[in-house]
Amino acid sequence: MRNKSKRPDGVPFCSAVIVAGGSSTRMGEDKLLMELHGRAVVERSMLAFERSAYIDEIVVVTQADKIPLVANMARDAGIKKLKSIVTGGAERTDSSWAGVCECSPHAGLIAIHDAARPLVTEAIIERAVRAAQQRGAAAPAIHVKDTVRQARGGRVMRTLERDELYLMQTPQVFRAGLIRAALDDAHRLGLSLTDDCAAVMLMDADVFLVEGSEENLKLTTPADVYAAEAILDRRGED
Numbered sequence: 001m002r003n004k005s006k007r008p009d010g011v012p013f014c015s016a017v018i019v020a021g022g023s024s025t026r027m028g029e030d031k032l033l034m035e036l037h038g039r040a041v042v043e044r045s046m047l048a049f050e051r052s053a054y055i056d057e058i059v060v061v062t063q064a065d066k067i068p069l070v071a072n073m074a075r076d077a078g079i080k081k082l083k084s085i086v087t088g089g090a091e092r093t094d095s096s097w098a099g100v101c102e103c104s105p106h107a108g109l110i111a112i113h114d115a116a117r118p119l120v121t122e123a124i125i126e127r128a129v130r131a132a133q134q135r136g137a138a139a140p141a142i143h144v145k146d147t148v149r150q151a152r153g154g155r156v157m158r159t160l161e162r163d164e165l166y167l168m169q170t171p172q173v174f175r176a177g178l179i180r181a182a183l184d185d186a187h188r189l190g191l192s193l194t195d196d197c198a199a200v201m202l203m204d205a206d207v208f209l210v211e212g213s214e215e216n217l218k219l220t221t222p223a224d225v226y227a228a229e230a231i232l233d234r235r236g237e238d
Contacts, residue, residue: 012108013056014129016049016081016171017099018042020062020070020115021088031219032062032115033069037232041219043073044118050079052122054129055111057083061099062115096196097187100180109133110179112196113171116219119231125171127210132173137200139173140212141166169212172196178205 007013020032020042032042039047042060049055058079062070064087074082086102088095096112103110109132113120124140131138144165150157172195174182182199193199197207215231217224 007056008053011054011129011133013104013106014054014109014111014173015083015103015107015176016055016058016111016113017096017103018045018049018058018060018113018115019088019092019095019099020045020060020066021092021095031225033066034219034225036118036225036228037238039077039238040073041118042070042115043077045113045115045120046074046079046082047077048118048120048122049111049113049125050077050081052125054122054126055081056107057081057104059083059099059102060085060115061088061095062086063088091192092195093183093186093191093193093199096199097183100183103176107176109173110176111171111173112179114218117170117216118219119228120169120171120216121213124169124210124213124216128171128173131208131210132175135206135208136178137172137174137197137205137207138210139195139197139207140169140171140216141209142169142212142214143167166209167212168195168197169216169218170195172207174200178203 033040049058058081060070067085070085084102086098088098100110128138128140144162148160178200182203186199
């Protein structure tokens, strides 16, 4: 584990916003409170950023009734970087905006992460932070492996070029001024966006990809939980 008290030379102060406000309708239960090898999903996500030398503070965005539970969880897990826990909005964009508003005003970078990706590694966080520092906006992604076709009404319209298709992951990291302005606009306009890169792309800002990982999966269905447990077994993590 890296020395959490020392930020790498040349890397600006970086806040991490962990968005933990989903409804978990496809999981059938609250996936963020589900346990993976004895730790709740949201706790694992907080620990990943706690351990990263590239992260200076953590803001968690969740539902109002879960704030005391998440606070107790963070305390028991020894999360020292937690700045605050705030209530999210009706849409993902609203929750991201709520978290960004809570970040320290002197933050140079802001990383936004789905709490439902509890297996994110320090290496992925580092790659995204360093790329955002250099280029303004960065996100981990993996190549699409399968053939992808666009269809309408059950009829195939065309085959998409697989080499140009990527599956986006988090954390998505941005220069603070850029993501503040982008989410401010999106929130004010009432836009519902699937991720935070979409907000900066609406401002004609470029987003650059870094290497993600198939293990940085998002827990959406029970099958994803079985896969996550298998990954933890292989890693030998508690």
